[in-house]
Amino acid sequence: MPAALLLLSAATSLFTTTWLLAAAPFTVAVEPVGFSVRSNGEEVVITQVVPGGPAAREGLKAGMQIQNLVSPLRPGSHGPLTNMDEADLRTSLTPTWEEPLIIIVGTLQKNAMFTLQRTDKPPRVEFPVIPLPPEQVRLLTVHQQLLYTTLLSRVERGEPGPVQAPTLDIQQDNTAWVTQGQLQVVDEGGFTGQWVHPRFVLKSNCPERLEKLVVRGGAGRPQTLRPDPGSRRAAQQFTLDLPLWPVRDVTQGCAKGLTELTASVVAEVSCVNDPVLRKTLPLKLALTCDQPIAGWRVSRLLLNMGENDFLVGAQAVVPLEARLASLIPQATFVTVVEVDDKGKVTRRFATAPVTGKAKEAKEVKTEVALDTKTARTVRLAAELKFADGSTRLTPVESVDILTAEQKAKEERDWVEGNEKLRAFTARIQKERPDPCANVAATVEWIQQQPEVSHAWAPKDGHNFNYQVKGFDQPMIFMCHHR
Structure with a gap:
């Protein structure tokens, strides 16, 4: 083959390779703000503006050239707009609902800045899947990456993530301790003379925010719970107790050899802009029957006193403090009483209402004067009266009246x-x-x-x-x- 022909063949091959590597022009529609652009690898020019859209209202026109992108910034975007492929260019020119599209339009000698806000409704959940695939994380703006990183950290710590529909969960761990046919203590809860009140936690999560949570169950009235005024948190949690099991059912359960009782509450979650979620939630009460009860469990309900023994003939004035901080439910009246060795009330001392300062401090203080004429054991307890009309006694505190020899x-x-x-x-x-x-x-x-x-x-x-x-x-x- 002649040399000239070889040279022509090589030139033709080089031209073909260069043409294949050159970027083919393409058009991208940026629908959220109402305009389209065309990129040929050297310039990005507006080709169409939707009448009445954000771009038209701001004064953008076909034929204008986009010189630079100011916002939103996406660290994963590849260089200038002219170097981007179709997918990256569309993403880069699409504003978020919190970050407008800000572009420099015109020529290098004469240009203007335009700010375009999208007007469509934002999604209920910005990141419906956690974690996002890496290719989606790359397309996030700087602001979105900050939000995403914060949300990802919360989810990794076990905190509630975003939801697309209202959710409601319950958390509880309650145990009743029964000794010799008598209910003594309820872990994570309490009891009146008639009803056991388990304490439990309800956790709600709304796509936007919670309006109210209504809870029904047992013998109590429906309770309406609301978030704190001004709270914008989608996830909320409430701690409450309801009268769910009669005390006699608990003691009879131990007599029958049962290990647990069951009940349920019905909750209605009202989230802003969502239908009401109605859900039946099960609860369990574990039964521990005729087992030794650790002192720390009982001490929450004991009377606190000073000296617990006196000599015969001495003056015996006993200061008493009824501790109510851990009492569930709260009592309405407290009466200090003396009981015999069978637990029967033989004498009543001072009665105090649990209102005002006593209710705020969760304690009632008083003192009683004891008869010390003879040696004996004085058994004191607090008789608690509740809103349901029932009463019950706290565990007994003993005071000994001793002779010198006994002491x-x-x-x-x-x-x-x-x-x-x-x-x-x-x-x-x-x-x-x-x-x-x-x-x-x-x-x-x-x-x-x-x-x-x-x-x-x-x-x-x-x-x-x-x-x-x-x-x-x-x-x-x-x-x-x-």
């Missing part, structure tokens, strides 16, 4: 009992070098020891408790698990 023996017994407790604790640490490695096995071993009256451990395994014979002070052994 001296009591002090000797306490010293001896304390020594027994310390000796047995030292024995545990010697014979079981790591008692917290298997708390259940440790408690089982302790129960088999002759000097121990009883031992027990909570379900969480963070501690175990035991009591030596002849000494009424229990020992709590704390386990700090890593």
Whole structure:
């Protein structure tokens, strides 16, 4: 082949390659603001403006050239507008609902800035899927990336994410402790003389915001719950209690060998711009029957007093404080009473209403004068009256009226009992070098020891408790698990 022909062939091949690499012109419609543009790799020119749209109202016209993009900024966009492909150009010229499209239009010598706001309704949920695919994260604006990162962190911490429809969930963990046919304590709740009130948490989440939450169940009246004034949070949570189980059903449940009772509440969630969500939510009450009750469980309802023993013939004025901070539901009146060894009220002292300052402080203080003519044990309790008309007694606090001889023996017994407790604790640490490695096995071993009256451990395994014979002070052994 002649050299000239070879040169022509090479030139033709080079021209063909260059033509294939050159960007083919394309047109992009930016519908949210009402205009279209054409890009040929060298310039981006407006080709059409929709009458009445945001672009037309701002004065954009066909033939104008877009020189620069000011907002919104997307870190994932590839360089100048003239270098972008069809998808990236459409994305870059599309404003968000919070960030307008700001562009420089005209020539390098004479240009103007235009700001275009989109007027369509924003989506209810800006990021319906968490996490977003990487290719979508790349297209987010700087502002959107900040919002997305914050939302992603919340979701990773287990906090409620965005929803497209109202949701409602319940959280509760309630246990009733019954001893010898009598209800003693309700974990995460409380009780009156008639009804058990479990405490539970309702968690609602609205696409926009919550208007109100109405809850019905048990013997109580419907409760209407609303977010705090001015709150704009989509996710809300409320803590409440309702009278769901009669006390007799709980005690009879233990008598029948049941391990739990069930009930339900009906809740209606009213979210702004959404239909009402009506949902039936189940609740469970675990029953623990005739098991030792840890002192910390009972102490929440005890009377708090100063001295708990006096000598015969001495003046005995006992200051008392009824602790109501953890009382569920709240009492309306508190009366200090004296009871016999069978729990029957034999004398009533002062009665105080739980209103005003007492209700705010969640405590009622009083004092009682005791008869000290003879040696005896005085059993004091608080009689609580509730809004449902029922009453019940708190656990008894004892005050001993002692002779001098009895007082001296009591002090000797306490010293001896304390020594027994310390000796047995030292024995545990010697014979079981790591008692917290298997708390259940440790408690089982302790129960088999002759000097121990009883031992027990909570379900969480963070501690175990035991009591030596002849000494009424229990020992709590704390386990700090890593």
